[in-house]
Amino acid sequence: MSPFNRSLRQDFPSLQKMVHGKPYVFLDSAASSLKPTSMVQAMSDFMLGPYANIHRGVYHDSLKSTELFENAREELLSFFGGNSQEDVLIFTRNATDAVNVTAFSIFEPYVKEGDTILLTVMEHHANLVPWQVLAKRKKAKLAYVSLTDDHQLDLQEFEKACKTHKPAVAAFSFISNVLGTINPVQSMAKMAHQQGSKVLVDAAQAGMHESVQFNLVDSDVTVMTAHKMLGPTGIGCLIAKRNLLEKAEPYQFGGDMIAKVDYESSTWNTLPNKFEAGTPPIAEVVGWAAACAYLEELGWPAIHEHEHLLLSAAYERLKQMKGVTLYGPKDPNNRSSVISFNIKGVHAHDVGTILDQEGVAVRVGHHCAQILMKTLKVPATVRMSVGVYTTIEDIDAFESALKKVYEVFRL
Amino acid sequence: MNDALKELYQDVIIDHYNHPRCNEPIVPATSEADGVNPLCGDEVSLTLKIQESMVVSEIGVCTQGCSICTASGSIMAEELEGKSISDIKSSIDAFKGMMAGGDVLSSTSGDIEALSGVKLFPVRIKCALLPWMTLQQAIDQYEGVSKENHISTEE
Numbered sequence: 043m044s045p046f047n048r049s050l051r052q053d054f055p056s057l058q059k060m061v062h063g064k065p066y067v068f069l070d071s072a073a074s075s076l077k078p079t080s081m082v083q084a085m086s087d088f089m090l091g092p093y094a095n096i097h098r099g100v101y102h103d104s105l106k107s108t109e110l111f112e113n114a115r116e117e118l119l120s121f122f123g124g125n126s127q128e129d130v131l132i133f134t135r136n137a138t139d140a141v142n143v144t145a146f147s148i149f150e151p152y153v154k155e156g157d158t159i160l161l162t163v164m165e166h167h168a169n170l171v172p173w174q175v176l177a178k179r180k181k182a183k184l185a186y187v188s189l190t191d192d193h194q195l196d197l198q199e200f201e202k203a204c205k206t207h208k209p210a211v212a213a214f215s216f217i218s219n220v221l222g223t224i225n226p227v228q229s230m231a232k233m234a235h236q237q238g239s240k241v242l243v244d245a246a247q248a249g250m251h252e253s254v255q256f257n258l259v260d261s262d263v264t265v266m267t268a269h270k271m272l273g274p275t276g277i278g279c280l281i282a283k284r285n286l287l288e289k290a291e292p293y294q295f296g297g298d299m300i301a302k303v304d305y306e307s308s309t310w311n312t313l314p315n316k317f318e319a320g321t322p323p324i325a326e327v328v329g330w331a332a333a334c335a336y337l338e339e340l341g342w343p344a345i346h347e348h349e350h351l352l353l354s355a356a357y358e359r360l361k362q363m364k365g366v367t368l369y370g371p372k373d374p375n376n377r378s379s380v381i382s383f384n385i386k387g388v389h390a391h392d393v394g395t396i397l398d399q400e401g402v403a404v405r406v407g408h409h410c411a412q413i414l415m416k417t418l419k420v421p422a423t424v425r426m427s428v429g430v431y432t433t434i435e436d437i438d439a440f441e442s443a444l445k446k447v448y449e450v451f452r453l
Numbered sequence: 454m455n456d457a458l459k460e461l462y463q464d465v466i467i468d469h470y471n472h473p474r475c476n477e478p479i480v481p482a483t484s485e486a487d488g489v490n491p492l493c494g495d496e497v498s499l500t501l502k503i504q505e506s507m508v509v510s511e512i513g514v515c516t517q518g519c520s521i522c523t524a525s526g527s528i529m530a531e532e533l534e535g536k537s538i539s540d541i542k543s544s545i546d547a548f549k550g551m552m553a554g555g556d557v558l559s560s561t562s563g564d565i566e567a568l569s570g571v572k573l574f575p576v577r578i579k580c581a582l583l584p585w586m587t588l589q590q591a592i593d594q595y596e597g598v599s600k601e602n603h604i605s606t607e608e
């Protein structure tokens with residue numbers, strides 16, 4: 043039995059609808075999660091209440107808004123296990139933006155001609171393409187660590203690659219958005235740091251499923267995105283060590299990030315403002331903190347128990363179906379939040395279309411991980427993913443909808 | 454199965470998907486082109502033998518893709534093989550028209566009609582169009598209208 047009460051579904055009004063005449067079954071949280079009323083309410087209360095621009099005004103509401111914004115930053119930092127003495131949380135547009143800031147500003151001075159940037163084959167394009175571009179500019183090399191037969195990261199290969207290449211940068215995901223593999227990021231960060239690498243952890247896919255404890259992972263930079271963890275779109279962040287950020291040049295220039303502006307040149311503001319040019323998405327930051335409060339109230343042990351139950355059920359049922367290939371680690375303890383699969387003789391897109399007609403939303407395609415698709419030697423997969431609002435009835439409906447695929451394709 | 458799915462996955466479509474016709478590459482080819490849909494990874498590789506009389510005597514369509522893309526390529530090749538370039542061009546236009554909501558094409562085999570169900574699924578229209586766009590490209594290249602032998606649904 044799930045630890046969550048059925049009434050939790052009431053917190054997510056977008057679930058209360060019919061699609062193609064069927065009750066809506068949302069199994070694409072890995073792309074973006076649904077939103078709880080409390081998060082939307084927090085944004086709306088703010089915008090209809092003390093709303094004003096921050097960091098500038100001397101009047102009441104501007105000060106109030108600044109306080110709400112900066113409190114939200116504190117809450118988020120502590121939610122992700124950072125501490126404001128040593129760590130700084132910089133707001134970005136999303137995780138992709140945060141990787142770009144890291145590649146082209148924070149880590150940029152540490153990458154020299156001939157250096158290696160170490161990635162894994164399971165990276166999302168967000169944590170891959172920026173590094174390709176940086177490598178080209180710097181005449182650096184890219185190296186990719188591959189998978190074990192069980193679709194976990196090959197940790198031995200990773201360690202060997204660290205020792206051989208002494209990479210300038212090692213960038214890897216916490217959880218694969220295709221395989222659901224949970225990477226041993228703590229050990230990986232340690233191995234890379236021993237060779238003097240700068241380490242980025244892409245925790246975008248972890249947000250709603252695993253507690254990201256920045257202090258324990260000990261990465262130089264961790265990137266997050268709000269919309270995958272019950273928060274709004276348009277806001278993400280990076281968390282980095284204060285001393286690293288102090289040495290880095292700003293990424294963008296303009297208002298808010300300056301200390302003094304003169305005719306020919308300017309000086310930069312202190313952290314975090316140095317990295318936050320222009321008016322930030324203030325309401326989104328407030329909403330994100332409310333989303334984290336919602337998750338905190340549910341608690342990680344209950345979230346884990348709930349998701350484990352649903353994923354195990356889905357995995358077992360998929361295993362029983364004819365011609366299904368499952369991707370990702372077999373042991374449910376090594377995976378989180380998503381299950382990718384294919385049905386022999388049916389293209390993922392056809393599965394997606396048929397499930398949609400049954401009211402079931404899944405993702406089909408390459409999931410912004412084309413290097414991984416090449417590694418798996420498939421053009422596309424079907425991916426189902428769960429969230430705190432998913433129920434066992436959703437898994438039942440998913441299973442029945444899959445039976446339709448067999449019917450349509452006369453399998 | 455609901456009515457929309459019945460319209461999309463007609464027996465004819467499933468049959469062409471499971472047994473695609475004309476799926477051997479023509480060697481040597483008079484003209485050839487590749488088409489991709491980068492959003493879903495569908496790939497069509499098309500080879501043609503064109504006679505001096507401007508008749509396309511052989512069409513080879515090799516598809517790596519969904520049922521709609523594969524069936525569309527198979528139906529297209531079967532229907533258009535042996536036709537003149539000018540007839541083929543008007544068939545391509547008519548097919549594009551049908552996908553845009555225009556008249557349903559009639560064909561000798563009756564198979565093209567089966568693709569009209571795709572219209573009900575706007576995100577799948579590109580799947581059906583890809584082989585036809587690739588054929589257009591191979592012909593444009595043969596006629597010197599284009600130097601490219603590669604097309605993408607996203608350009």
Ligand SMILES: Cc1ncc(COP(=O)(O)O)c(C=O)c1O
Nearest residue numbers: 136137138166168219246247267
């Ligand atoms: C592992 C991973 N990294 C990065 C991203 C990019 O997130 P965003 O699009 O919010 O920047 C995603 C989103 O799909 C992801 O799954």
